Amino acid sequence: MDMPAKNEVRDLRFDKYHSHEHLANAARQAHQRKYQDFLIVDVDAHHYESESYGEVFQYIESPVIKKIATESVHRGGRASFLGGQVGYQDTGGRMTRHWLSKKQKFEETGQHKDIVKTTQWMDAMGVDYCCLFPTPMLFLGTHPQPEIEAAMAQAYNRWLCERILAHEDRIISMLYLPFNDPEAAYRTVKEFGGKKGVVGFMVTSPRYKPVHDNAYIKTYALLEEMGLPVSFHAAYCWNEQSLQTQNRFLGVHALGFMWFNMVHMTNWIVNAMPERFPKLKTMWIESGLTWAYCLAQRLDHSYKMRAAEAPGLKRLPSQYMQEMFYSTQPMEMPEDKSILEATFKMINAKSQLCWASDYPHWDFDLPSVIYDLPFLAEKDKRNILGGNAERFFGRKLPLKKKIPVVD
Numbered sequence: 112m113d114m115p116a117k118n119e120v121r122d123l124r125f126d127k128y129h130s131h132e133h134l135a136n137a138a139r140q141a142h143q144r145k146y147q148d149f150l151i152v153d154v155d156a157h158h159y160e161s162e163s164y165g166e167v168f169q170y171i172e173s174p175v176i177k178k179i180a181t182e183s184v185h186r187g188g189r190a191s192f193l194g195g196q197v198g199y200q201d202t203g204g205r206m207t208r209h210w211l212s213k214k215q216k217f218e219e220t221g222q223h224k225d226i227v228k229t230t231q232w233m234d235a236m237g238v239d240y241c242c243l244f245p246t247p248m249l250f251l252g253t254h255p256q257p258e259i260e261a262a263m264a265q266a267y268n269r270w271l272c273e274r275i276l277a278h279e280d281r282i283i284s285m286l287y288l289p290f291n292d293p294e295a296a297y298r299t300v301k302e303f304g305g306k307k308g309v310v311g312f313m314v315t316s317p318r319y320k321p322v323h324d325n326a327y328i329k330t331y332a333l334l335e336e337m338g339l340p341v342s343f344h345a346a347y348c349w350n351e352q353s354l355q356t357q358n359r360f361l362g363v364h365a366l367g368f369m370w371f372n373m374v375h376m377t378n379w380i381v382n383a384m385p386e387r388f389p390k391l392k393t394m395w396i397e398s399g400l401t402w403a404y405c406l407a408q409r410l411d412h413s414y415k416m417r418a419a420e421a422p423g424l425k426r427l428p429s430q431y432m433q434e435m436f437y438s439t440q441p442m443e444m445p446e447d448k449s450i451l452e453a454t455f456k457m458i459n460a461k462s463q464l465c466w467a468s469d470y471p472h473w474d475f476d477l478p479s480v481i482y483d484l485p486f487l488a489e490k491d492k493r494n495i496l497g498g499n500a501e502r503f504f505g506r507k508l509p510l511k512k513k514i515p516v517v518d
Contacts, residue, residue: 383423
């Protein structure tokens with residue numbers, strides 16, 4: 112994001128309420144770069160579903176789990192129900208604390224607050240569509256009770272479809288798959304695969320289930336049959352044994368968001384899932400970019416020496432990886448842009464990379480992280496900012512943005 116002049120806005124690091132100034136600055140940037148002329152799709156944006164748990168919990172079918180969940184809201188102790196994460200993802204960095212956004216005043220539009228808040232920042236950034244994901248639930252894959260994850264996934268998905276997606280065409284989602292319960296995951300695709308605004312399904316990466324297990328094969332087959340992609344959304348887990356050696360969140364964030372996707376990608380490739388499901392599109396979300404080309408080289412090197420251990424592969428691992436999709440955020444930005452250019456080449460970014468903001472998290476990126484890159488042609492910028500996502504989701508997405516005028 113362009114930094115404002117001193118007389119233009121207050122210091123972004125200490126702004127009291129989180130939206131108005133930095134969104135105004137984003138709108139100026141959007142006008143300057145003429146974003147109104149082409150499609151921009153954010154493949155990874157978030158809301159804090161915990162602000163609506165009172166609504167979400169009403170969709171839980173089990174009366175026992177519903178009672179426990181409802182009481183946890185009254186106690187103000189969601190960690191005791193969903194499981195807690197030690198860390199600073201919500202309380203540090205350059206983005207003002209998300210809980211302050213509750214103090215913002217919204218016009219009485221008759222729309223759900225998440226629709227109002229989401230379309231507000233989308234317009235400011237010049238975004239036509241955003242793929243909306245939860246935030247606290249990203250850590251639910253490490254919950255010790257699979258039935259809790261399944262109950263929460265069904266409740267959240269129903270709430271999201273009925274309260275948000277049904278009422279706003281610009282908000283889409285790859286719904287949460289309760290992956291720790293393979294049968295529940297299959298039922299989730301069956302129930303929600305045809306709902307309005309559902310463009311695929313998402314597996315939260317911090318978990319310890321092998322993605323190639325036979326228990327998931329019928330779910331992948333169903334996704335492929337329905338023409339719906341699957342994504343793996345990274346997050347961290349400070350309780351993961353190797354990450355427990357880190358004494359700062361900086362280290363956990365740098366390693367954790369790559370680690371779990373690297374593990375799942377390795378299993379996905381080595382066990383020949385791209386050969387078994389050649390029409391199933393996959394996207395790897397919120398791990399940045401450098402992990403992918405590093406892993407591709409490493410897997411190619413090992414495969415050439417031990418090809419007999421991956422008999423299902425017909426090509427090099429890197430060749431399969433170059434046909435998968437990746438989200439940009441948090442995109443590493445080295446001072447030497449030739450390094451970034453080489454990274455783009457390694458992952459076939461011109462056709463496989465999709466821009467993501469990760470808004471409203473502290474390390475979010477604006478579309479300018481792509482649009483301002485000197486080594487990209489205009490066509491390639493537009494593909495990464497919107498065209499590739501349109502192809503990944505397999506549907507036409509007409510322009511919808513309404514960039515506000517800012518003095």
